[in-house]
Amino acid sequence: MQKITSLPADDALPGWYHTSRARTPRPAHVGQKKARWAIVGAGLTGLAAARQLALNFPNDEVVLIEAQEVGFGSAGRNAGFAIDVPHDIGAKDYIGDVGIASKVLKLNTVGQDYLKAIVAEHQIECQMVDAGKYQAAVGAPGIAILEAYRSGLAKIGRETEMIAGKDLPDHLGTSYYKQALYIPGTVLLQPSALVKGLADSLPSNVTLYENTPITDIDYGDKVTLIHANGKITADTLILANNGFASHFGFLKGRLLPTFLYGSLTRQLTEDEQRRLGGKPVWGVIPAHPFGSTIRRTLDNRILVRNSFSFYPDGRPRAKQLESYKRNHRKSFARRFPMLKGVDFEYSWSGAICLSDNHEGFFGKLAPNVYGALCCNGLGITRGTATGKLLADMIAGERNDTIDFLLASPGPNKTPPEPFLSIGVNSVLKWGHFRAGLEV
Incomplete structure (x- = not known):
C-alpha cells in the first residue's frame, strides 16, 4: 500500500479559471468502482489520454480522476501558449541537434493539431488564435539570443521575422522592447476555458470524477485507488499528474515541481485600448528564460507572468504569491506607462x-x-501529444514519434533534500537577477 503524502492545494484566484465559462463540476466518486482503465490527473495530458483511450477501446469504460475541479489546477494556470517550435536553452542556437529538434517540432505539432481539431469539432470557446509568438529582448544580451535562435530555427526550415524596436509599438503597443523575433505557428488561447471544454466534450465511455483526491494506492494484479469516500479498482493505471507522480511511488528524486506566478488585469476600456495601440492579440516570450511572459488577450486583458520558486511537495506558498505580485506590478509599469x-x-x-x-x-x-x-x-502541446500517443501505444500502435518518446532516457536523478531545494531555489533567484530588465 502506497500512502500519498502530498495532494494538490492551489491558491484561489487563477484568472483564467474565473474569467472563463462557469461549468458544473462532475460529481466526486463515492463507493466502489471497477473499470479496465483509470487515469489520474485531468489536465491536458490526462484529458488527451482519456479521449484517445476511449476512442481506441470504445467498448471499455475509462475512468478519469481529478483531485480538484477541472480547469482550476495547473493546466488552467499557464500562459496559454500552444507552442510548436523547439527551444533548447542548453544549446547555443536554442535548437541544438537538428534531427532531435525536427522530431520535437513534429511531436509538438501532433499536440497542436489534435487540440485544433477537437476545438473545431466541439466548438469550444477558448479564445484560440493563430497569432504566433514574439521572442522579445530589452538589452544587447537578449538581442544576441534572438539572433542565435533565428539562425537555429532556419536550420529546421522555419521562417521568422526580426522586428526592430522602432516598429514594435505597431505590434505590441509598448516601446519597451528593443528587438523581437516573430515566429509564426504558436497558437494563443485561454487555457482554463480550453481544459473545461475538453472535459465537457469527452466521449461517452469516459467517466470523469472531479474533487476526488487519491490518498492511498495499492499496486497488485490490479491497481486500487483509495480516497476518502471509496475506492476505484482498475486493470491498468495511467499517471498524468506530473510532479505528483513521485508521491505515487514513481520517478522519486527526478521531478522538479516549479511554480511560476501570473497576474491578469481587468478588461481594458476602449480609451485604454486606443492608448495602448498595437495588435488586438499577441504574446511575448522573453529572450532570457527568467524574464517576463506578457500577453494581450482576445478579451482585452494584459497578462504578466514571471518569478519562480521550487517546492518538492508540489504545493504553493501564499507568502510567495504576495511577494511576487509586486514584481508583476513593476513589470507592467515598465512596459505600459500609458495604462497607469x-x-x-x-x-x-x-x-x-x-x-x-x-x-x-x-x-x-x-x-x-x-x-x-x-x-x-x-504542457499544452507536449502534454496533449504525449497523452494521445500513450493511449495509441497502449492500443498497439507504433510510429516514429512514439519511438522517439520511448528512446528518451527520462528525467535525471537529483540530489537529496535539503540540498535539492537550496540548490534549485538559488539557481532560480540567480536567474531572475541575471534577467535584469527582461523581467
Whole structure:
C-alpha cells in the first residue's frame, strides 16, 4: 500500500479559471468502482489520454480522476501558449541537434493539431488564435539570443521575422522592447476555458470524477485507488499528474515541481485600448528564460507572468504569491506607462514539472502502470501529444514519434533534500537577477 503524502492545494484566484465559462463540476466518486482503465490527473495530458483511450477501446469504460475541479489546477494556470517550435536553452542556437529538434517540432505539432481539431469539432470557446509568438529582448544580451535562435530555427526550415524596436509599438503597443523575433505557428488561447471544454466534450465511455483526491494506492494484479469516500479498482493505471507522480511511488528524486506566478488585469476600456495601440492579440516570450511572459488577450486583458520558486511537495506558498505580485506590478509599469490606472484583477501561482536534463517520461512504469509525465514547460502541446500517443501505444500502435518518446532516457536523478531545494531555489533567484530588465 502506497500512502500519498502530498495532494494538490492551489491558491484561489487563477484568472483564467474565473474569467472563463462557469461549468458544473462532475460529481466526486463515492463507493466502489471497477473499470479496465483509470487515469489520474485531468489536465491536458490526462484529458488527451482519456479521449484517445476511449476512442481506441470504445467498448471499455475509462475512468478519469481529478483531485480538484477541472480547469482550476495547473493546466488552467499557464500562459496559454500552444507552442510548436523547439527551444533548447542548453544549446547555443536554442535548437541544438537538428534531427532531435525536427522530431520535437513534429511531436509538438501532433499536440497542436489534435487540440485544433477537437476545438473545431466541439466548438469550444477558448479564445484560440493563430497569432504566433514574439521572442522579445530589452538589452544587447537578449538581442544576441534572438539572433542565435533565428539562425537555429532556419536550420529546421522555419521562417521568422526580426522586428526592430522602432516598429514594435505597431505590434505590441509598448516601446519597451528593443528587438523581437516573430515566429509564426504558436497558437494563443485561454487555457482554463480550453481544459473545461475538453472535459465537457469527452466521449461517452469516459467517466470523469472531479474533487476526488487519491490518498492511498495499492499496486497488485490490479491497481486500487483509495480516497476518502471509496475506492476505484482498475486493470491498468495511467499517471498524468506530473510532479505528483513521485508521491505515487514513481520517478522519486527526478521531478522538479516549479511554480511560476501570473497576474491578469481587468478588461481594458476602449480609451485604454486606443492608448495602448498595437495588435488586438499577441504574446511575448522573453529572450532570457527568467524574464517576463506578457500577453494581450482576445478579451482585452494584459497578462504578466514571471518569478519562480521550487517546492518538492508540489504545493504553493501564499507568502510567495504576495511577494511576487509586486514584481508583476513593476513589470507592467515598465512596459505600459500609458495604462497607469489599470489594476490586476487576479493573481495566482501555477506549477510546471521540470527535470534536470529537460527530459520527460513516457511509457511503462510498472507491469500495469503507464505514465506521460514532466512536460518541461510545454504542457499544452507536449502534454496533449504525449497523452494521445500513450493511449495509441497502449492500443498497439507504433510510429516514429512514439519511438522517439520511448528512446528518451527520462528525467535525471537529483540530489537529496535539503540540498535539492537550496540548490534549485538559488539557481532560480540567480536567474531572475541575471534577467535584469527582461523581467
